[in-house]
Amino acid sequence: xxxxxxxxxxxxxxxxxxxxxxxxxxxxxxxxxxxxxxxxxxxxxxxxxxxxxxxxxxxxxxxxxxxxxxxxxxxxxxxxxxxxxxxxxxxxxxxxxxxxxxxxxxxxxxxxxxxxxxxxxxxxxxxxxxxxxxxxxxxxxxxxxxxxxxxxxxxxxxxxxxxxxxxxxxxxxxxxxxxxxxxxxxxxxxxxxxxxxxxxxxxxxxxxxxxxxxxxxxxxxxxxxxxxxxxxxxxxxxxxxxxxxxxxxxxxxxxxxxxxxxxxxxxxxxxxxxxxxxxxxxxxxxxxxxxxxxxxxxxxxxxxxxxxxxxxxxxxxxxxxxxxxxxxxxxxxxxxxxxxxxxxxxxxxxxxxxxxxxxxxxxxxxxxxxxxxxxxxxxxxxxxxxxxxxxxxxxxxxxxxxxxxxxxxxxxxxxxxxxxxxxxxxxxxxxxxxxxxxxx
Ligand SMILES: Cc1cc2nc3c(=O)[nH]c(=O)nc-3n(C[C@H](O)[C@H](O)[C@H](O)COP(=O)(O)OP(=O)(O)OC[C@H]3O[C@@H](n4cnc5c(N)ncnc54)[C@H](O)[C@@H]3O)c2cc1C
Numbered sequence: 001x002x003x004x005x006x007x008x009x010x011x012x013x014x015x016x017x018x019x020x021x022x023x024x025x026x027x028x029x030x031x032x033x034x035x036x037x038x039x040x041x042x043x044x045x046x047x048x049x050x051x052x053x054x055x056x057x058x059x060x061x062x063x064x065x066x067x068x069x070x071x072x073x074x075x076x077x078x079x080x081x082x083x084x085x086x087x088x089x090x091x092x093x094x095x096x097x098x099x100x101x102x103x104x105x106x107x108x109x110x111x112x113x114x115x116x117x118x119x120x121x122x123x124x125x126x127x128x129x130x131x132x133x134x135x136x137x138x139x140x141x142x143x144x145x146x147x148x149x150x151x152x153x154x155x156x157x158x159x160x161x162x163x164x165x166x167x168x169x170x171x172x173x174x175x176x177x178x179x180x181x182x183x184x185x186x187x188x189x190x191x192x193x194x195x196x197x198x199x200x201x202x203x204x205x206x207x208x209x210x211x212x213x214x215x216x217x218x219x220x221x222x223x224x225x226x227x228x229x230x231x232x233x234x235x236x237x238x239x240x241x242x243x244x245x246x247x248x249x250x251x252x253x254x255x256x257x258x259x260x261x262x263x264x265x266x267x268x269x270x271x272x273x274x275x276x277x278x279x280x281x282x283x284x285x286x287x288x289x290x291x292x293x294x295x296x297x298x299x300x301x302x303x304x305x306x307x308x309x310x311x312x313x314x315x316x317x318x319x320x321x322x323x324x325x326x327x328x329x330x331x332x333x334x335x336x337x338x339x340x341x342x343x344x345x346x347x348x349x350x351x352x353x354x355x356x357x358x359x360x361x362x363x364x365x366x367x368x369x370x371x372x373x374x375x376x377x378x379x380x381x382x383x384x385x386x387x388x389x390x391x392x393x394x395x396x397x398x399x400x401x402x403x404x405x406x407x408x409x410x411x412x413x414x415x416x417x418x419x420x421x422x423x424x425x426x427x428x429x430x431x432x433x434x435x436x437x438x439x440x
Pocket of ligand 1: 038247
């Protein structure tokens with residue numbers, strides 16, 4: 001048995017942030033990580049000479065973002081790419097209507113204006129939404145207030161459903177009414193041409209990270225904790241658990257005695273989503289130049305409605321699309337080739353049969369990843385943002401939970417994960433620490 005001061009379970013951004021600050025505070029820290037790499041859901045693939053972020057890509061707004069500050073300090077290049085918030089018109093997009101015809105500029109302006117009108121009505125409805133209301137219920141109520149014909153309403157309903165899918169990996173009928181409350185973008189959005197994983201690598205520098213150590217049990221007493229892994233038992237005064245909520249809910253990491261009722265209630269209000277990336281690389285670009293992305297409206301876009309031009313990151317013709325929500329659930333068991341063929345059929349519908357096959361493709365499988373069990377957590381009906389923070393309440397001064405799903409202001413993100421790690425470190429050390437200590 002090894003004894004240290006603090007054990008951190010999980011070497012994702014939250015665990016690394018917590019461990020770094022606790023170690024700087026003079027404690028002996030060991031980080032237990034099941035994978036053979038750090039970063040967790042920040043995972044850059046460098047196969048075939050290409051750089052692909054399989055997990056997180058974006059900082060959804062660099063204004064006052066701690067991740068942007070860390071990235072600058074670590075010398076990570078960033079590229080502006082302000083389409084990660086499913087904005088209708090913040091940057092140039094090519095739109096195709098339900099029949100596959102290009103939408104004129106005036107029609108796009110009207111569409112975006114309708115979306116903004118509905119959003120204003122939606123905010124008031126959500127503020128007064130009942131406990132069991134879904135985001136879809138709120139959208140229907142807001143649409144009912146509009147003096148629009150059926151087609152106009154359908155386009156805005158569709159927009160909101162697809163936004164819920166692309167932002168939270170779930171249709172609006174399953175998402176709690178407050179499920180998109182946090183979904184604001186402050187300033188430009190950016191991505192990382194050299195890979196988001198440089199953030200994790202920098203945070204991990206100098207830490208004692210034990211890779212390929214699968215934790216299966218945490219036993220807590222007033223004296224401290226014992227963590228059982230497949231490579232030995234560790235003992236410490238305190239533990240910070242950062243595994244995704246999907247891992248906790250599956251019972252893959254047994255916590256004894258069980259978490260208090262407040263924590264279990266909050267955990268029950270969250271669910272891991274179904275959200276996968278499909279990255280397609282081509283010999284040459286066949287789509288419009290100078291646009292950030294392509295969108296198709298209508299039923300043909302039920303699964304494949306948005307493609308983003310990765311040519312902004314690297315000098316290569318490449319598109320990113322998402323199997324988000326129902327599409328990810330339905331295609332979960334499909335072979336990669338079939339998923340690629342399905343999205344290519346829609347691209348050929350829009351750009352013609354001469355569109356070539358991609359030269360390579362990457363399809364992610366976060367739903368089948370035993371160490372995440374989905375991409376990130378969404379809020380079920382009945383939950384509000386603050387429920388996330390209940391999970392982070394220290395238990396007996398010994399056990400701390402951190403991770404994206406414990407940060408109510410900005411869950412499901414890398415900044416949320418980082419700030420939750422910062423909070424856990426402050427709770428462990430019992431002092432306030434400037435978050436900038438992470439990159440000092
Ligand atoms: C496809 C996808 C796209 C995304 N896009 C964005 C985006 O554009 N912008 C954004 O801000 N966020 C995005 N996110 C979300 C973001 O990646 C996460 O919110 C964040 O990385 C979570 O960090 P974390 O430390 O909370 O969890 P994790 O990164 O999951 O870290 C937890 C760690 O615990 C480990 N672990 C699990 N079980 C065990 C065990 N039993 N024993 C030991 N270790 C264990 C895991 O291997 C993992 O390394 C995306 C995520 C995905 C998957």
